[in-house]
Amino acid sequence: MxxxxxxxxxxxxxxxxxxxxxxxxxxxxxxxxxxxxxxxxxxxxxxxxxxxxxxxxxxxxxxxxxxxxxxxxxxxxxxxxxxxxxxxxxxxxxxxxxxxxxxxxxxxxxxxxxxxxxxxxPVNYLTAVLMLRHFGNVQAGDRVLVHAAAGGVGMAAIQLCRIAGAEVIGTASAAKHAVLREAGVTHAIDYRTQDFEQEVRRLTGGRGVDIALDATGAFRKSYRTLAPLGRLVCFGFSGAVTGLSLNWLAVIPKLVSLPWFHPIRLMNDNRAVIGVNLGHLWDRMDMLRREMLALLADYEAGRIKxxxxxxxxxxxxxxxxxxxxxxxxxxxxxxxxx
Ligand SMILES: NC(=O)c1ccc[n+]([C@@H]2O[C@H](COP(=O)([O-])OP(=O)(O)OC[C@H]3O[C@@H](n4cnc5c(N)ncnc54)[C@H](OP(=O)(O)O)[C@@H]3O)[C@@H](O)[C@H]2O)c1
Structure with a gap:
């Protein structure tokens, strides 16, 4: 083979x-x-x-x-x-x-x-399930910021938000915005040319979002988009990928500038910062198996595609x-x- x-x-x-x-x-x-x-x-x-x-x-x-x-x-x-x-x-x-x-x-x-x-x-939907259902407790009427919304995990997350009755603000390259709207995203932001933090503030009348899903590494800004009781889920760092080959000179400053979230600040802000790594849950196959079976049932019922x-x-x-x-x-x- x-x-x-x-x-x-x-x-x-x-x-x-x-x-x-x-x-x-x-x-x-x-x-x-x-x-x-x-x-x-x-x-x-x-x-x-x-x-x-x-x-x-x-x-x-x-x-x-x-x-x-x-x-x-x-x-x-x-x-x-x-x-x-x-x-x-x-x-x-x-x-x-x-x-x-x-x-x-x-x-x-x-x-x-x-x-x-x-x-x-498996990977896209299980990750989205862990972020939105296990940790995010997504509810009808919630506003969810999904970064790289037109990607694999992004599209899965949009579908799970729709099932829950939550509204999605998605970031993506401009050429993908039409697809995002078709998928049900209410507002699409080009995060490479627009300041997504300002845009989220504007779109939510200053309130912010209930959940932000960030695998780009813009954690500091994503945190600031949260409404009170908001949850930031950190699940990747695609911003570290700066070219077709690795360039440590570009990566190291990005790694060094990652934020530390202090518990006192989280307390006073009424916000949560959450980490998800599906690969580190392989020893929880019982739980992943349950979620996979539920996703396959969702597919059969036409709820996900x-x-x-x-x-x-x-x-x-x-x-x-x-x-x-x-x-x-x-x-x-x-x-x-x-
Ligand atoms: N923690 C976990 O368990 C877990 C599981 C699955 C995935 N992830 C993470 O979630 C993210 C999405 O994963 P995915 O597999 O669904 O991929 P994907 O979103 O389909 O990845 C490709 C898209 O990411 C965006 N992007 C952002 N930064 C980029 C960069 N530096 N270089 C190239 N593209 C970039 C681009 O969309 P735009 O044109 O819109 O920028 C691109 O089309 C990744 O960071 C991945 O590592 C984490």
């Missing part, structure tokens, strides 16, 4: 396609023949050497796949029969034509779900990374295997 490796840090073209034997599913695992594999910003960061959770290089990243069960490891029975269409959380190894996955991380796909849609669900912005053949993973880094994607980027 072919897989895509990160042999060293560098621009997208360092990604290398290698051929090798299929993995053998161990006890409690199944072998999934991959048809679609989700690309995440974390994979781009891993390639750049900016993702501390990535496996040691050379490595194959990839958090999620969809495909068919091809082989059962010892002790596997139940509803994961050979030939079953499944979606799986992989941490890591998803950029491959086949992957062995423990069964608690594997879910039968709804009938009418495509492989591409399935691969667009993954937005697959663009697909690339697995062997063109480098082009997929470049596409994301050039900020061209709307929704999820997915690698496909014919």
């Amino acid at each position: 072919r897989s895509v490796w990160i042999p060293r840090t560098g621009p997208p073209e360092v990604l290398e396609v290698r051929d090798g034997p299929d993995p053998v599913p161990g006890p409690g695992q199944v072998l999934v023949r991959v048809r679609a594999s989700g690309v995440n910003f974390a994979d781009v960061s891993a390639r750049l050497g900016l993702y501390p959770d990535a496996p040691p290089r050379p490595c194959v990243v990839g958090y999620e796949v969809a495909g068919m069960v091809e082989r059962l490891g010892p002790g596997v029975d139940g509803n994961l029969a050979v030939g079953r269409r499944v979606v799986a959380l992989t941490r890591f190894g998803g950029y491959a034509e086949a992957v062995a996955v423990p069964t608690p991380q594997v879910f039968p796909m709804p009938e009418r779900m495509s492989f591409e849609e399935a691969a667009a669900i 993954p937005v697959v912005g663009k697909t690339f053949p697995l062997v063109e993973a480098a082009a997929a990374h470049r596409y994301i880094q050039e900020r061209q994607n709307v929704g999820k980027v997915v690698l496909t295997v014919a």
